[in-house]
Amino acid sequence: MPSSSPTFLLQSPGTEAEFSAYFDLRWRILRQPWQQPRGSEQDELESSSFHLTAVCDQQVVGVERLHSPSPKTGQVRYMAVSPQFSRRGIASQILMALETQASSQGLQELRLNARETALGFCRHHLLG
Ligand SMILES: CC(C)(COP(=O)(O)OP(=O)(O)OC[C@H]1O[C@@H](n2cnc3c(N)ncnc32)[C@H](O)[C@@H]1OP(=O)(O)O)[C@@H](O)C(=O)NCCC(=O)NCCS
16 A cells, blocks of 8 residues: 555656556546547647656556647646545646646646546645
């Protein structure tokens, strides 16, 4: 069982195996519960996006993606955390790192596509 403060690393996937683990978590959290096929967790923007994972004990436990739909705007999508690791600050840590990345790319506005299941998370970040 994870401790209340798991040690995790934030890292961008680089190898084929790392991308595979990254897309697998996306699929398991965001697509499998709705019987969506493998592959549906990816879109045409993957190669031009910035990807970040949280890795704990060599397992990908959290993922998010940043892409830029217009020159000054960033958009965060595919935010997912393994249920065993929820409410440990993992999505928040990844989001903060994506904010830093967006800023370094000169983006001035960051959008987050949210499902109803993420409203509590969004309220926390918007309202503090
Ligand atoms: C939404 C999700 C990414 C949040 O990840 P997480 O790592 O658990 O989030 P954090 O621990 O960083 O949460 C930070 C704060 O957001 C709020 N929050 C997070 N999940 C919440 C929930 N289910 N209900 C209410 N508030 C929530 C809390 O205020 C929390 O702080 P606290 O735990 O100290 O109270 C994760 O629950 C998930 O993957 N859900 C299923 C997939 C999904 O809905 N993805 C979003 C698509 S837009």
